Amino acid sequence: MYRLLLRLLSLGVVWIAVARGEDGYRLWLRYDPVTDEAKRREYAAAITEIVLPTTAPTRAERGAMRPAFAARDELLAGIRDLILLVANRDIGLLYGAFALLREIQLHRSLTNMNLVSAPRIQRRVLNHWDNLNRIAERGYAGQSLWEWFQLPDYVNPRYRDYARACASIGINGAVLNNVNADALILTAPYLQKVSALAGVFRPYGVRVYLSARFSAPVEIGGLKTADPLDPAVAKWWQDKAAEIYRVIPDFGGFLVKANSEGQPGPQSYGRTHADGANLIADALAPYGGIVMWRAFVYDDGVPDDRAKQAYNEFQPLDGKFHSNVIVQIKNGPIDFMPREPFHPLFGAMPHTPLALEVQITQEYLGASTQLAYLGPLFKECMDADTFRNGPGTTVAKIVDGSQDLHGISAIAGVANIGTDRNWCGHPLAAANWYVYGRLAWDHTLGADAIAEEWVRQTFANDPRVVKPVTAMLLASREAVVDYSMPRGLHHIMAEGHHYGPGPWVDGARRADWNSVYYHRADAIGLGFDRTSKGSNALAQYAPEVARRWSDLATCPDELLLWFHHVPWDYRMRSGATLWDELGRHYQSGVDAVRSWEKTWDVLADLIDEERFYHVQALLRRQERDAREWRDACLQYFQTFSHLSLPAGVEAPEHPLDYYRAHTLHFVPGSSSIK
């Protein structure tokens, strides 16, 4: 670990030389020479020498953070002014080193610096939805990083840079393969490949996890069944676990998507999710491995609101899971929409550790083509009050274990990382990787503060850059909501690839994949009635929440159409009718993007050419996309409202039929060919 620390610091020098091109490869770890002369002198004076203890602590210690260090006295001997970096475990020194470097990158003073930090959530995991053919489902930044065909023979140096970036923001786990899993990943040749990756990640504290296909015992094990209560199946998982830990001693565990969207699972054998999760968890238990079992289940065969189905399925299982199972729940009850209410399972399963799953990759927020900084979205969910144990029972407290203490806590982010040179496609999209890591470490940080520190590290400390770029980032998610799915609208995007508008979608294979299922536009109004007069999804929340959201008068405007079917002429808080306010939001989303284009153009001389041009080109595209959303959705809803476009909304560029016929082909992130 000490050797690693020195290497990390020295790497800074190398990276400076490499990156004159500013192609985004260095992410937020640019470590350019400090340009502020006074700061430079201060840092040079403060850091003259790196002193390491001559002996490492005898044993890595576990437990909570404590402000001491086994070898502190030894370190202190003979030194006066010093920056002391202490940690309970080796990996903490690495985190501390990155924190120190961050302070310097942010041009903060090191005088009287006293930083204490510990992660609030134990397992801070990236979920890569990467198929073994290197197509990343919902990946918009090139191919999967993992070169399965070349592994384990050739180990691309980029794997190390990935792990280093993760470590720099405290991410300590990676699920390497898609939740729609191929059982092949669990065969011996692939485990050798996984082991090679684990070897690269290990010094950076990033543990490897895998998505396991529930039917693997049949597909690669030669068994006739994957029934979780079949002893041969249990034996197969036990043997597989033993095999995995032989080659990857610090293997993190399995992520499982079961009985969801066509995936196999325990219900195929008349068993429960708990039966399935416990089966696999028991196999991992001897080695300290865990199972992250996803609650993302829904079935259009079930005659109930899709938003209710995960709760219906999982809530009754509270208390039935073994102690090394964590139930992984998406932030909202549908599917990573630009805005959702928090998922009703949070707070409803006090006897079960619950992991929060967010999507870093922008499946429903414009892929890596549009700017959407997701810090505010993540925070909105984390800070949401479930009221399950009185006021202040936030989602974050449930997830981090401070509400109901469990043996494990975890958070999962679906990665937006690929082989594109700049890692995330859009030059500003790495902010989402960054903010995910920072909030996973400490969810009390502000999305605004994190945006600013990312901008400072990624571009410059110059306030002429920091202020406008940070402001753009902070406004971006709400702008995407505005021009695509404002006021609680959801799931009205184009089918399949999910890029662009599709409010008219009504012919999908499953009813609950249709847009009309969700917006329910008719002559009277718009929105999904989830009150007791409708699907009564609101009954799944704590009474305080349900009461507030059930009443049109107290339901927040931004969730209105999620929970209510609202007449077109309903007066909103603003005094405008629903129809008028809808129009204004669509227009305001477009206006926001236009304002960023102007903001960005001013930065021409302050940002390197390559990234400047790239963002400029993508903003232009985003404006066109935003106009398409506005023109398509308003004209479509107009066929129900029969009202003229609200004042202030620009006339559409094309008639509705044009947008309905506008087909995109080969959108990245889809596994299918077209």
Next chain:
Amino acid sequence: MYRLLLRLLSLGVVWIAVARGEDGYRLWLRYDPVTDEAKRREYAAAITEIVLPTTAPTRAERGAMRPAFAARDELLAGIRDLILLVANRDIGLLYGAFALLREIQLHRSLTNMNLVSAPRIQRRVLNHWDNLNRIAERGYAGQSLWEWFQLPDYVNPRYRDYARACASIGINGAVLNNVNADALILTAPYLQKVSALAGVFRPYGVRVYLSARFSAPVEIGGLKTADPLDPAVAKWWQDKAAEIYRVIPDFGGFLVKANSEGQPGPQSYGRTHADGANLIADALAPYGGIVMWRAFVYDDGVPDDRAKQAYNEFQPLDGKFHSNVIVQIKNGPIDFMPREPFHPLFGAMPHTPLALEVQITQEYLGASTQLAYLGPLFKECMDADTFRNGPGTTVAKIVDGSQDLHGISAIAGVANIGTDRNWCGHPLAAANWYVYGRLAWDHTLGADAIAEEWVRQTFANDPRVVKPVTAMLLASREAVVDYSMPRGLHHIMAEGHHYGPGPWVDGARRADWNSVYYHRADAIGLGFDRTSKGSNALAQYAPEVARRWSDLATCPDELLLWFHHVPWDYRMRSGATLWDELGRHYQSGVDAVRSWEKTWDVLADLIDEERFYHVQALLRRQERDAREWRDACLQYFQTFSHLSLPAGVEAPEHPLDYYRAHTLHFVPGSSSIK
């Protein structure tokens, strides 16, 4: 053009700074400071100033190379010692600049330098088998470079670097999409994207071509037929050509794969290849565009040797093609095997311009995982004597037009380029891009000289590097032949992905996709009898060639099993039996790879870490792969020969059943998922 030239030179400086990482991105254009002090001083003295004419020539001139320059006198005025760079056309100045830079990179003297060079073939084209979903068929270096979804909004700077690399070796055309074409590429939105690429390539003299799907008039034109004799179809192609040239005024033309491997074509309407080619050529003619019509056709419904079918189909059409059609013929009659005899159509269609198509990407020579420098393969075909117009009628002379002068001449190379940082996957695979360009420019150059200049530019001028690496390159293609398909064996690779051995393949959908169709092993011997007693494919060659290859005594050893079914105990020229010699070749291929591993290890201190390690890892893999080829093929053939392994051949690591069962998944370059 003058501005471009200066930029090119200044770019050298930038690249130096960027590339400390030596990740291969710079290809052979590294332009590092000259380390030889004497040379450095010589160059510094020779190049003190760049003088450009104040006025450009009034008009780009066409015609053959001439050693003068319109503004020469103006240039000369007042200058004494100078390096004069002259060209007939602007683009020639760029080629000249690259030639000059190459001289410097090679540490050659500039004193009394007198280089004159002109391309022997007019159109030096790369064929990208890139699908619109960015999967490159038989591509082993990441995704397709072309970011269709982002284009035309965002134009990746890498496109420029691609065009620059092409220009540096004289490549002047690129077919952007797969010959198995999607008609969508010809729709207006895609043409806008193509136009953006053409705009980047234009200053580098690289013209854009497209693969056209013959049934496009039906698929995107709304017609009921694509019959080439239907006037509405002709009109559709005329309109499409007009549309294309409006947005890409220097569009090169179309490449067409018709009635081949399931592709639509004129025969679907009872018409000939000439009817189809002329239809499209006529539409392009007003704009100077051409059609490159592929002769790669075969049909397992036809009860004849696959090797004969292209000739049978095309030879009778000689003289029937319009003047802007060129028939594009693969180097050999099957399909880019590690070794093939030259294609019998070369020399057999004197009234038709014929393009040579070679495969730069290593579909049958180990993908980008194995080292196989293809210079010797390309040269073998170019230098092959067809005897069609007496001795010396080489394939190259037919292709370059010096044999039968036509209005156009062309050469096509199936590209091995992708998004991998080093462009071609294997750090040594860019040598194949390079040698293709150099030979396309001047096929009289030696494969050995080109290998050496590539090594010098790509690694170092240090003879401790140049000699062994060049030797490895030069030996590599023959080693691949030896360990996979020696002595004229062909098409015995694994099915589908074509990586690794599959001599037992006998269940493919088409008879002519089975290995057993080609090797014909039985109790008596091995090989495909293509003499008059067999398929008589030899009758398609000139009598001189046919005579020599028909006789076992005069047929070259390396083509023996291509043309003859040879008894296991047949005495080869070496004195050994066929069986023994076969074994020795398989062993010798393995031995060669082993020797490179040793050679390479010695270079540890002479080659940068990243590329050194990468090649080292791949060589280790190649040795394992070579052993698998040897052990699988010899044991398989042993089931026919019933002879024990020849002396000197190592005992196989696994029994035959192991290799038959060894299945590779997710091999890059396949469009299918598994």
